[in-house]
Amino acid sequence: MEESLLIQRASEGDAAAFNTLLGQHERRMYAVALRMCGNPEDAQDCLQEAMLRVYRAISGFKGQSSFGTWVYRITMNTCLDELRKRKNRPNTSLDGLVDAGWSPADEGDTPERHALRVEVRASLQGFIRELPEDMRAAIVLRDIQGYAYEEIAQMLDTNVGTIKSRISRGREKLREKIAGKSELFDKYRV
Amino acid sequence: MTCEELNGLLDRLMDGELTEDERRALDAHGAECPECAGQIRATLQMKALFEEMEPEVDVPLAAQASWRSAVREEAQKSKAAQVPQKADRRRLIRWIGSAAAAVVVLVGVGLALNGSLSPRKANDTVMLAETAGGAAAKSVAASEAAPEVGMIETDGESAAYETNAVQEESVAFEAEAAYEANAAGEMELFEAEDFDAAEDMGEKAVAAEPLEVAEEEAPMMMAMESAPATCGALAQQAPACELSIRVKDVDDACGVIVDLAEEFEGSADVQSVEGGSANVYVALYGRNAADFLKAVAKLDASEGGVDLPAVSEEGSLLMLLVVGPAE
Numbered sequence: 001m002e003e004s005l006l007i008q009r010a011s012e013g014d015a016a017a018f019n020t021l022l023g024q025h026e027r028r029m030y031a032v033a034l035r036m037c038g039n040p041e042d043a044q045d046c047l048q049e050a051m052l053r054v055y056r057a058i059s060g061f062k063g064q065s066s067f068g069t070w071v072y073r074i075t076m077n078t079c080l081d082e083l084r085k086r087k088n089r090p091n092t093s094l095d096g097l098v099d100a101g102w103s104p105a106d107e108g109d110t111p112e113r114h115a116l117r118v119e120v121r122a123s124l125q126g127f128i129r130e131l132p133e134d135m136r137a138a139i140v141l142r143d144i145q146g147y148a149y150e151e152i153a154q155m156l157d158t159n160v161g162t163i164k165s166r167i168s169r170g171r172e173k174l175r176e177k178i179a180g181k182s183e184l185f186d187k188y189r190v
Numbered sequence: 191m192t193c194e195e196l197n198g199l200l201d202r203l204m205d206g207e208l209t210e211d212e213r214r215a216l217d218a219h220g221a222e223c224p225e226c227a228g229q230i231r232a233t234l235q236m237k238a239l240f241e242e243m244e245p246e247v248d249v250p251l252a253a254q255a256s257w258r259s260a261v262r263e264e265a266q267k268s269k270a271a272q273v274p275q276k277a278d279r280r281r282l283i284r285w286i287g288s289a290a291a292a293v294v295v296l297v298g299v300g301l302a303l304n305g306s307l308s309p310r311k312a313n314d315t316v317m318l319a320e321t322a323g324g325a326a327a328k329s330v331a332a333s334e335a336a337p338e339v340g341m342i343e344t345d346g347e348s349a350a351y352e353t354n355a356v357q358e359e360s361v362a363f364e365a366e367a368a369y370e371a372n373a374a375g376e377m378e379l380f381e382a383e384d385f386d387a388a389e390d391m392g393e394k395a396v397a398a399e400p401l402e403v404a405e406e407e408a409p410m411m412m413a414m415e416s417a418p419a420t421c422g423a424l425a426q427q428a429p430a431c432e433l434s435i436r437v438k439d440v441d442d443a444c445g446v447i448v449d450l451a452e453e454f455e456g457s458a459d460v461q462s463v464e465g466g467s468a469n470v471y472v473a474l475y476g477r478n479a480a481d482f483l484k485a486v487a488k489l490d491a492s493e494g495g496v497d498l499p500a501v502s503e504e505g506s507l508l509m510l511l512v513v514g515p516a517e
Contacts (some may be wrong), residue, residue: 013265013268014265015261015262015264015265018261018265019258019261019262022261026249026254026257027246027247027248027249028245028246030247030248030249030253031244031245031246031247034247035243040250044249044250044253044256047249047253047257048253048256048257048260051257051260051261052257052260052261052264055261055264055265056264056268077460081445081448084445084448084449085445085449100247100248101243101244101247102242102243102244103242103243103244120239121239121242124236124239134441143204143236143240144240144243144245145245146245157461157462158462164201167201168201171200171201171204171233171236172200174232174236175200175229175232175233175236176232178232178235178236179228179229179231179232182228182231182232185232185235186231186235188235
Protein backbone atom coordinates (compact mmCIF):
# COMPACT_ATOMS: atom_id res chain seq x y z
CA MET A 1 0.00 0.00 0.00
CA GLU A 2 1.21 3.46 -0.79
CA GLU A 3 3.10 5.26 1.94
CA SER A 4 0.87 8.35 2.06
CA LEU A 5 -2.23 6.21 2.45
CA LEU A 6 -0.63 4.24 5.27
CA ILE A 7 0.38 7.50 6.94
CA GLN A 8 -3.15 8.80 6.73
CA ARG A 9 -4.62 5.64 8.20
CA ALA A 10 -2.02 5.53 10.91
CA SER A 11 -2.82 9.16 11.75
CA GLU A 12 -6.39 8.12 12.31
CA GLY A 13 -5.27 5.58 14.86
CA ASP A 14 -5.13 2.50 12.65
CA ALA A 15 -2.56 0.42 14.50
CA ALA A 16 -2.31 -2.19 11.75
CA ALA A 17 -1.52 0.43 9.13
CA PHE A 18 1.00 1.98 11.46
CA ASN A 19 2.74 -1.32 12.08
CA THR A 20 2.97 -2.01 8.36
CA LEU A 21 4.32 1.45 7.67
CA LEU A 22 6.91 1.43 10.42
CA GLY A 23 7.85 -2.16 9.63
CA GLN A 24 9.61 -0.65 6.63
CA HIS A 25 11.76 1.49 8.87
CA GLU A 26 12.37 -0.65 11.95
CA ARG A 27 15.70 -2.11 10.82
CA ARG A 28 17.18 1.31 10.27
CA MET A 29 15.72 2.58 13.50
CA TYR A 30 17.20 -0.37 15.34
CA ALA A 31 20.57 0.18 13.69
CA VAL A 32 20.61 3.76 14.97
CA ALA A 33 19.48 2.73 18.44
CA LEU A 34 22.06 -0.05 18.65
CA ARG A 35 24.96 2.21 17.80
CA MET A 36 23.77 5.02 20.02
CA CYS A 37 22.86 2.95 23.07
CA GLY A 38 25.80 0.62 22.81
CA ASN A 39 23.98 -2.59 23.72
CA PRO A 40 21.05 -4.59 22.32
CA GLU A 41 18.83 -4.46 25.43
CA ASP A 42 18.79 -0.68 25.68
CA ALA A 43 18.51 -0.44 21.90
CA GLN A 44 15.35 -2.54 21.95
CA ASP A 45 13.87 -0.38 24.70
CA CYS A 46 14.68 2.71 22.66
CA LEU A 47 13.18 1.17 19.56
CA GLN A 48 9.91 0.52 21.34
CA GLU A 49 9.81 3.97 22.90
CA ALA A 50 10.59 5.54 19.53
CA MET A 51 7.77 3.59 17.88
CA LEU A 52 5.33 4.85 20.49
CA ARG A 53 6.51 8.42 20.08
CA VAL A 54 6.11 8.15 16.32
CA TYR A 55 2.63 6.73 16.81
CA ARG A 56 1.63 9.56 19.13
CA ALA A 57 3.02 12.22 16.83
CA ILE A 58 2.07 10.88 13.42
CA SER A 59 -1.10 12.89 13.09
CA GLY A 60 1.14 15.94 13.22
CA PHE A 61 3.32 14.84 10.29
CA LYS A 62 2.57 17.23 7.47
CA GLY A 63 5.29 16.33 4.99
CA GLN A 64 7.71 18.98 6.23
CA SER A 65 10.44 16.44 5.48
CA SER A 66 10.46 12.93 4.07
CA PHE A 67 8.70 10.47 6.33
CA GLY A 68 11.90 8.51 6.90
CA THR A 69 13.85 11.61 7.93
CA TRP A 70 11.08 12.48 10.35
CA VAL A 71 11.04 8.98 11.84
CA TYR A 72 14.79 8.79 12.30
CA ARG A 73 14.76 12.19 13.90
CA ILE A 74 12.34 10.93 16.51
CA THR A 75 14.42 7.77 16.89
CA MET A 76 17.58 9.75 17.47
CA ASN A 77 15.89 12.08 19.94
CA THR A 78 14.55 9.08 21.82
CA CYS A 79 18.04 7.60 22.04
CA LEU A 80 19.53 10.89 23.20
CA ASP A 81 16.83 11.29 25.85
CA GLU A 82 17.43 7.74 27.10
CA LEU A 83 21.18 8.26 27.18
CA ARG A 84 20.78 11.43 29.25
CA LYS A 85 18.63 9.53 31.70
CA ARG A 86 21.11 6.70 32.03
CA LYS A 87 24.21 8.84 32.31
CA ASN A 88 25.43 7.24 35.46
CA ARG A 89 24.97 3.64 34.45
CA PRO A 90 28.13 1.64 33.84
CA ASN A 91 28.67 0.49 30.29
CA THR A 92 27.67 -3.06 29.47
CA SER A 93 29.99 -5.44 27.70
CA LEU A 94 30.65 -5.03 24.03
CA ASP A 95 29.97 -8.66 23.16
CA GLY A 96 26.38 -8.17 22.13
CA LEU A 97 27.42 -5.55 19.65
CA VAL A 98 29.81 -7.50 17.56
CA ASP A 99 27.23 -9.91 16.23
CA ALA A 100 24.61 -7.42 15.23
CA GLY A 101 24.99 -5.05 12.34
CA TRP A 102 28.33 -6.03 10.86
CA SER A 103 28.75 -7.51 7.42
CA PRO A 104 29.30 -11.23 7.65
CA ALA A 105 32.82 -12.52 8.10
CA ASP A 106 34.62 -14.29 5.28
CA GLU A 107 34.07 -18.00 5.26
CA GLY A 108 37.73 -18.51 4.63
CA ASP A 109 38.62 -16.89 7.94
CA THR A 110 41.12 -18.69 10.04
CA PRO A 111 40.32 -18.76 13.77
CA GLU A 112 43.05 -16.18 14.33
CA ARG A 113 41.68 -13.90 11.66
CA HIS A 114 38.20 -14.28 13.07
CA ALA A 115 39.35 -13.45 16.59
CA LEU A 116 41.19 -10.42 15.26
CA ARG A 117 38.11 -9.26 13.40
CA VAL A 118 35.98 -9.57 16.54
CA GLU A 119 38.49 -7.64 18.62
CA VAL A 120 38.87 -4.85 16.11
CA ARG A 121 35.13 -4.46 15.66
CA ALA A 122 34.50 -4.45 19.39
CA SER A 123 37.21 -1.84 19.85
CA LEU A 124 35.72 0.50 17.29
CA GLN A 125 32.24 0.06 18.72
CA GLY A 126 33.67 0.84 22.14
CA PHE A 127 35.34 4.01 20.85
CA ILE A 128 32.05 5.12 19.31
CA ARG A 129 30.34 4.51 22.61
CA GLU A 130 32.88 6.72 24.36
CA LEU A 131 32.07 9.70 22.17
CA PRO A 132 29.94 12.46 23.69
CA GLU A 133 26.35 11.90 22.62
CA ASP A 134 26.03 14.75 20.16
CA MET A 135 29.21 13.74 18.38
CA ARG A 136 28.17 10.10 18.45
CA ALA A 137 24.81 10.97 16.90
CA ALA A 138 26.42 12.86 14.03
CA ILE A 139 28.99 10.13 13.35
CA VAL A 140 26.41 7.35 13.48
CA LEU A 141 24.10 9.15 11.07
CA ARG A 142 26.88 10.12 8.67
CA ASP A 143 29.48 7.38 8.68
CA ILE A 144 27.33 4.36 9.48
CA GLN A 145 23.85 5.21 8.32
CA GLY A 146 25.08 7.21 5.33
CA TYR A 147 22.86 10.30 5.52
CA ALA A 148 23.79 13.57 3.88
CA TYR A 149 24.84 16.55 5.98
CA GLU A 150 21.62 18.44 5.25
CA GLU A 151 19.43 15.51 6.28
CA ILE A 152 21.41 15.04 9.46
CA ALA A 153 21.01 18.73 10.27
CA GLN A 154 17.24 18.27 9.91
CA MET A 155 17.22 15.17 12.05
CA LEU A 156 19.23 16.73 14.83
CA ASP A 157 17.43 20.07 14.54
CA THR A 158 20.53 22.17 13.98
CA ASN A 159 22.50 23.57 11.07
CA VAL A 160 24.92 21.96 8.63
CA GLY A 161 27.89 23.86 10.04
CA THR A 162 27.32 22.43 13.50
CA ILE A 163 26.96 18.94 12.06
CA LYS A 164 30.17 19.17 10.06
CA SER A 165 31.97 20.38 13.15
CA ARG A 166 30.65 17.54 15.31
CA ILE A 167 31.56 14.97 12.68
CA SER A 168 35.01 16.40 12.23
CA ARG A 169 35.73 16.41 15.94
CA GLY A 170 34.19 12.98 16.41
CA ARG A 171 36.32 11.49 13.66
CA GLU A 172 39.38 13.14 15.15
CA LYS A 173 38.73 11.47 18.48
CA LEU A 174 38.16 8.11 16.84
CA ARG A 175 41.30 8.51 14.78
CA GLU A 176 43.37 9.18 17.86
CA LYS A 177 41.99 6.12 19.62
CA ILE A 178 42.56 3.91 16.61
CA ALA A 179 46.09 5.27 16.24
CA GLY A 180 46.55 4.54 19.92
CA LYS A 181 45.79 0.89 19.21
CA SER A 182 47.65 0.84 15.93
CA GLU A 183 49.19 -2.58 16.52
CA LEU A 184 45.77 -4.15 16.57
CA PHE A 185 44.24 -2.17 13.75
CA ASP A 186 47.28 -2.49 11.50
CA LYS A 187 47.10 -6.26 11.78
CA TYR A 188 43.51 -6.30 10.64
CA ARG A 189 43.76 -3.90 7.75
CA VAL A 190 46.87 -3.70 5.67
CA MET B 191 52.03 20.54 2.76
CA THR B 192 52.09 21.12 6.48
CA CYS B 193 50.75 18.73 9.08
CA GLU B 194 47.98 21.19 9.79
CA GLU B 195 46.97 21.34 6.16
CA LEU B 196 46.94 17.57 6.04
CA ASN B 197 44.69 17.43 9.05
CA GLY B 198 42.25 19.64 7.23
CA LEU B 199 42.04 17.13 4.38
CA LEU B 200 41.28 14.08 6.47
CA ASP B 201 37.53 14.65 6.54
CA ARG B 202 37.39 14.83 2.78
CA LEU B 203 39.57 11.76 2.59
CA MET B 204 36.97 10.04 4.73
CA ASP B 205 34.16 11.28 2.50
CA GLY B 206 36.04 10.20 -0.64
CA GLU B 207 36.22 13.75 -1.93
CA LEU B 208 39.93 14.35 -2.45
CA THR B 209 41.17 15.21 -5.91
CA GLU B 210 44.01 13.19 -7.36
CA ASP B 211 46.45 16.01 -6.76
CA GLU B 212 45.36 16.35 -3.17
CA ARG B 213 45.69 12.63 -2.62
CA ARG B 214 49.19 12.58 -4.04
CA ALA B 215 50.22 15.50 -1.86
CA LEU B 216 48.73 13.77 1.16
CA ASP B 217 50.61 10.54 0.52
CA ALA B 218 53.83 12.41 -0.20
CA HIS B 219 53.65 14.17 3.15
CA GLY B 220 52.81 10.92 4.84
CA ALA B 221 55.92 9.33 3.39
CA GLU B 222 58.01 11.87 5.27
CA CYS B 223 56.01 12.38 8.43
CA PRO B 224 55.32 9.27 10.53
CA GLU B 225 52.73 10.96 12.68
CA CYS B 226 50.67 12.12 9.75
CA ALA B 227 51.13 8.72 8.17
CA GLY B 228 49.55 7.28 11.29
CA GLN B 229 46.64 9.70 11.00
CA ILE B 230 46.11 8.80 7.36
CA ARG B 231 46.25 5.12 8.13
CA ALA B 232 43.83 5.46 11.05
CA THR B 233 41.44 7.41 8.81
CA LEU B 234 41.48 4.74 6.14
CA GLN B 235 41.08 1.98 8.72
CA MET B 236 38.12 3.79 10.22
CA LYS B 237 36.61 4.28 6.79
CA ALA B 238 37.00 0.62 5.90
CA LEU B 239 35.52 -0.56 9.19
CA PHE B 240 32.56 1.80 8.90
CA GLU B 241 31.91 0.26 5.54
CA GLU B 242 31.60 -3.09 7.27
CA MET B 243 28.80 -1.74 9.44
CA GLU B 244 25.41 -2.27 7.89
CA PRO B 245 22.91 0.60 7.92
CA GLU B 246 20.07 -1.83 8.62
CA VAL B 247 20.07 -4.39 11.39
CA ASP B 248 17.63 -7.26 11.87
CA VAL B 249 15.44 -6.67 14.86
CA PRO B 250 15.20 -9.67 17.22
CA LEU B 251 11.77 -11.28 16.88
CA ALA B 252 10.80 -10.69 20.48
CA ALA B 253 11.53 -6.99 20.12
CA GLN B 254 9.53 -6.86 16.89
CA ALA B 255 6.52 -8.38 18.58
CA SER B 256 6.98 -6.19 21.59
CA TRP B 257 6.79 -2.82 19.88
CA ARG B 258 3.93 -3.87 17.69
CA SER B 259 1.81 -4.90 20.61
CA ALA B 260 2.79 -1.77 22.52
CA VAL B 261 1.49 0.28 19.61
CA ARG B 262 -1.73 -1.67 19.49
CA GLU B 263 -2.20 -1.10 23.20
CA GLU B 264 -1.53 2.59 22.76
CA ALA B 265 -4.10 2.71 19.97
CA GLN B 266 -6.73 1.30 22.29
CA LYS B 267 -5.84 3.71 25.06
CA SER B 268 -5.78 6.80 22.92
CA LYS B 269 -9.13 6.00 21.39
CA ALA B 270 -10.48 5.81 24.89
CA ALA B 271 -8.92 9.08 25.91
CA GLN B 272 -9.98 10.87 22.80
CA VAL B 273 -13.68 10.83 23.40
CA PRO B 274 -13.87 13.52 26.06
CA GLN B 275 -11.88 15.73 23.75
CA LYS B 276 -14.20 15.49 20.82
CA ALA B 277 -15.72 18.89 20.45
CA ASP B 278 -19.29 17.76 20.10
CA ARG B 279 -19.21 15.39 23.02
CA ARG B 280 -17.43 17.88 25.18
CA ARG B 281 -20.05 20.43 24.42
CA LEU B 282 -22.78 18.00 25.20
CA ILE B 283 -21.17 16.90 28.39
CA ARG B 284 -20.45 20.41 29.52
CA TRP B 285 -24.00 21.46 29.11
CA ILE B 286 -25.30 18.44 30.82
CA GLY B 287 -22.73 18.80 33.54
CA SER B 288 -23.92 22.25 34.31
CA ALA B 289 -27.50 21.25 34.64
CA ALA B 290 -29.10 21.49 38.04
CA ALA B 291 -30.66 18.12 37.42
CA ALA B 292 -28.63 15.71 35.38
CA VAL B 293 -29.83 14.78 31.98
CA VAL B 294 -28.96 11.34 30.83
CA VAL B 295 -29.04 10.58 27.18
CA LEU B 296 -29.21 7.02 26.10
CA VAL B 297 -27.91 6.46 22.64
CA GLY B 298 -28.76 3.24 21.01
CA VAL B 299 -31.49 1.20 19.66
CA GLY B 300 -33.30 -1.35 21.67
CA LEU B 301 -32.09 -0.42 25.13
CA ALA B 302 -34.90 -1.38 27.38
CA LEU B 303 -35.70 1.13 30.07
CA ASN B 304 -36.42 -1.50 32.61
CA GLY B 305 -33.10 -1.60 34.33
CA SER B 306 -31.63 -4.19 32.06
CA LEU B 307 -27.95 -3.63 31.68
CA SER B 308 -27.14 -5.56 28.59
CA PRO B 309 -27.51 -3.63 25.39
CA ARG B 310 -29.15 -5.44 22.57
CA LYS B 311 -26.50 -4.53 20.10
CA ALA B 312 -22.77 -4.20 20.45
CA ASN B 313 -22.84 -0.57 19.48
CA ASP B 314 -25.34 0.57 22.04
CA THR B 315 -23.83 3.16 24.31
CA VAL B 316 -24.95 4.98 27.33
CA MET B 317 -23.59 8.39 28.03
CA LEU B 318 -23.71 10.05 31.36
CA ALA B 319 -22.18 13.15 32.69
CA GLU B 320 -21.44 14.58 36.05
CA THR B 321 -24.20 16.47 37.70
CA ALA B 322 -23.68 19.83 39.27
CA GLY B 323 -23.88 17.96 42.53
CA GLY B 324 -20.75 16.02 41.57
CA ALA B 325 -21.94 12.45 41.49
CA ALA B 326 -19.49 10.66 39.31
CA ALA B 327 -20.33 7.92 36.89
CA LYS B 328 -19.04 4.41 37.29
CA SER B 329 -19.04 1.96 34.50
CA VAL B 330 -20.67 -1.36 34.34
CA ALA B 331 -19.46 -3.89 31.87
CA ALA B 332 -22.38 -4.35 29.58
CA SER B 333 -21.03 -4.84 26.14
CA GLU B 334 -20.91 -8.17 24.42
CA ALA B 335 -17.44 -7.57 23.07
CA ALA B 336 -15.41 -7.92 26.25
CA PRO B 337 -14.05 -4.45 26.59
CA GLU B 338 -11.16 -3.09 28.58
CA VAL B 339 -12.02 -0.90 31.48
CA GLY B 340 -10.00 2.11 32.38
CA MET B 341 -10.26 4.60 35.17
CA ILE B 342 -10.67 8.32 34.88
CA GLU B 343 -10.29 10.58 37.82
CA THR B 344 -12.65 13.42 37.94
CA ASP B 345 -12.96 15.87 40.73
CA GLY B 346 -11.60 13.37 43.19
CA GLU B 347 -14.17 10.73 42.39
CA SER B 348 -13.61 8.00 39.91
CA ALA B 349 -15.35 7.33 36.71
CA ALA B 350 -14.57 4.28 34.76
CA TYR B 351 -14.81 4.13 31.07
CA GLU B 352 -14.95 1.31 28.68
CA THR B 353 -13.53 0.73 25.34
CA ASN B 354 -15.97 -0.98 23.12
CA ALA B 355 -13.78 -2.73 20.65
CA VAL B 356 -16.52 -2.94 18.09
CA GLN B 357 -17.53 0.66 18.18
CA GLU B 358 -14.04 1.94 18.85
CA GLU B 359 -15.22 4.65 21.14
CA SER B 360 -15.11 5.03 24.85
CA VAL B 361 -17.86 6.48 26.84
CA ALA B 362 -18.28 6.97 30.52
CA PHE B 363 -21.45 5.50 31.69
CA GLU B 364 -23.27 4.08 34.57
CA ALA B 365 -26.51 2.59 33.56
CA GLU B 366 -27.45 1.27 36.95
CA ALA B 367 -27.06 4.55 38.82
CA ALA B 368 -28.95 6.32 36.04
CA TYR B 369 -31.91 4.03 36.42
CA GLU B 370 -31.86 4.39 40.16
CA ALA B 371 -31.67 8.15 39.94
CA ASN B 372 -34.43 8.11 37.40
CA ALA B 373 -36.55 6.00 39.67
CA ALA B 374 -35.89 8.41 42.52
CA GLY B 375 -37.02 11.31 40.37
CA GLU B 376 -33.57 12.87 40.25
CA MET B 377 -32.73 12.22 36.64
CA GLU B 378 -34.52 12.40 33.34
CA LEU B 379 -33.97 9.72 30.79
CA PHE B 380 -34.19 10.16 27.08
CA GLU B 381 -33.79 7.65 24.36
CA ALA B 382 -32.08 8.49 21.10
CA GLU B 383 -31.21 6.52 18.03
CA ASP B 384 -27.74 7.79 17.51
CA PHE B 385 -25.28 10.35 18.72
CA ASP B 386 -26.58 13.19 16.57
CA ALA B 387 -30.10 12.65 17.84
CA ALA B 388 -28.73 12.51 21.35
CA GLU B 389 -26.99 15.81 20.87
CA ASP B 390 -30.23 17.35 19.57
CA MET B 391 -32.04 16.14 22.63
CA GLY B 392 -29.37 17.48 24.90
CA GLU B 393 -29.60 20.85 23.25
CA LYS B 394 -33.38 20.91 23.48
CA ALA B 395 -33.30 19.91 27.11
CA VAL B 396 -30.88 22.69 27.83
CA ALA B 397 -32.87 25.20 25.79
CA ALA B 398 -36.06 24.29 27.63
CA GLU B 399 -34.39 24.94 30.92
CA PRO B 400 -31.84 27.70 30.42
CA LEU B 401 -28.65 27.10 32.31
CA GLU B 402 -25.87 29.26 33.50
CA VAL B 403 -22.76 27.59 32.25
CA ALA B 404 -20.30 28.39 34.96
CA GLU B 405 -16.77 28.69 33.64
CA GLU B 406 -15.37 26.85 36.61
CA GLU B 407 -17.39 23.79 35.75
CA ALA B 408 -15.95 23.39 32.29
CA PRO B 409 -12.49 22.37 33.51
CA MET B 410 -14.14 19.68 35.55
CA MET B 411 -15.15 17.98 32.34
CA MET B 412 -11.71 18.46 30.87
CA ALA B 413 -10.39 16.54 33.83
CA MET B 414 -11.93 13.39 32.48
CA GLU B 415 -8.79 11.89 31.10
CA SER B 416 -6.82 8.94 32.29
CA ALA B 417 -3.43 10.61 31.96
CA PRO B 418 -2.18 14.03 31.05
CA ALA B 419 -2.72 14.12 27.33
CA THR B 420 0.54 13.92 25.48
CA CYS B 421 2.15 17.11 24.32
CA GLY B 422 1.00 16.24 20.84
CA ALA B 423 -2.65 16.22 21.77
CA LEU B 424 -2.48 19.23 24.06
CA ALA B 425 -0.38 21.15 21.58
CA GLN B 426 -3.62 22.00 19.85
CA GLN B 427 -4.24 24.29 22.79
CA ALA B 428 -2.27 27.33 23.79
CA PRO B 429 -0.08 26.80 26.86
CA ALA B 430 -1.85 27.54 30.11
CA CYS B 431 1.25 29.20 31.50
CA GLU B 432 4.79 30.09 30.59
CA LEU B 433 8.06 30.28 32.48
CA SER B 434 11.45 31.57 31.32
CA ILE B 435 14.64 30.45 32.91
CA ARG B 436 18.31 31.15 32.21
CA VAL B 437 20.79 28.34 32.60
CA LYS B 438 24.48 27.66 32.08
CA ASP B 439 23.93 24.70 29.77
CA VAL B 440 20.70 24.67 27.81
CA ASP B 441 20.99 21.06 26.61
CA ASP B 442 21.69 19.77 30.08
CA ALA B 443 18.85 21.77 31.57
CA CYS B 444 16.44 20.44 28.97
CA GLY B 445 17.50 16.91 29.82
CA VAL B 446 16.81 17.56 33.47
CA ILE B 447 13.42 19.10 32.66
CA VAL B 448 12.45 16.06 30.63
CA ASP B 449 13.40 13.86 33.59
CA LEU B 450 11.46 16.06 35.98
CA ALA B 451 8.40 15.99 33.78
CA GLU B 452 8.43 12.21 33.91
CA GLU B 453 9.00 12.15 37.65
CA PHE B 454 5.92 14.32 37.99
CA GLU B 455 3.83 11.94 35.91
CA GLY B 456 3.91 14.10 32.80
CA SER B 457 5.72 14.38 29.51
CA ALA B 458 7.90 16.96 27.82
CA ASP B 459 8.81 17.92 24.30
CA VAL B 460 11.98 19.91 23.64
CA GLN B 461 12.32 22.17 20.62
CA SER B 462 15.55 23.98 19.87
CA VAL B 463 15.27 27.61 18.89
CA GLU B 464 17.63 30.05 17.26
CA GLY B 465 20.35 31.46 19.45
CA GLY B 466 20.88 28.37 21.55
CA SER B 467 17.62 28.53 23.49
CA ALA B 468 14.99 25.85 23.73
CA ASN B 469 11.22 25.79 24.08
CA VAL B 470 10.04 22.93 26.24
CA TYR B 471 6.36 22.06 26.18
CA VAL B 472 5.33 20.13 29.25
CA ALA B 473 2.04 18.31 29.79
CA LEU B 474 1.17 17.70 33.43
CA TYR B 475 -1.63 16.96 35.79
CA GLY B 476 -2.67 20.24 37.38
CA ARG B 477 -2.10 18.82 40.83
CA ASN B 478 1.62 18.34 40.09
CA ALA B 479 2.18 21.60 38.29
CA ALA B 480 3.17 23.81 41.22
CA ASP B 481 5.75 21.36 42.56
CA PHE B 482 7.13 20.79 39.10
CA LEU B 483 7.58 24.51 38.56
CA LYS B 484 9.38 24.86 41.88
CA ALA B 485 11.81 22.15 40.83
CA VAL B 486 12.39 23.79 37.45
CA ALA B 487 12.94 27.18 39.06
CA LYS B 488 15.95 25.72 40.90
CA LEU B 489 17.70 25.35 37.54
CA ASP B 490 17.63 29.07 36.94
CA ALA B 491 21.05 30.68 37.23
CA SER B 492 20.08 34.32 36.86
CA GLU B 493 20.30 36.86 39.67
CA GLY B 494 17.00 37.58 41.30
CA GLY B 495 15.48 34.21 40.45
CA VAL B 496 12.19 33.65 38.67
CA ASP B 497 8.58 34.38 39.49
CA LEU B 498 6.48 31.28 39.24
CA PRO B 499 3.21 31.59 37.35
CA ALA B 500 0.00 30.59 39.06
CA VAL B 501 -1.44 27.34 37.80
CA SER B 502 -4.79 25.66 38.10
CA GLU B 503 -4.75 22.39 40.00
CA GLU B 504 -7.53 20.96 37.91
CA GLY B 505 -7.22 18.44 35.17
CA SER B 506 -4.29 18.50 32.79
CA LEU B 507 -2.47 21.46 31.42
CA LEU B 508 0.18 22.39 28.92
CA MET B 509 2.96 24.75 29.93
CA LEU B 510 5.76 26.32 27.96
CA LEU B 511 9.22 26.61 29.48
CA VAL B 512 11.61 28.90 27.64
CA VAL B 513 15.16 27.84 28.47
CA GLY B 514 17.79 30.37 27.53
CA PRO B 515 21.54 30.64 28.09
CA ALA B 516 22.63 32.70 31.09
CA GLU B 517 24.53 35.92 30.25
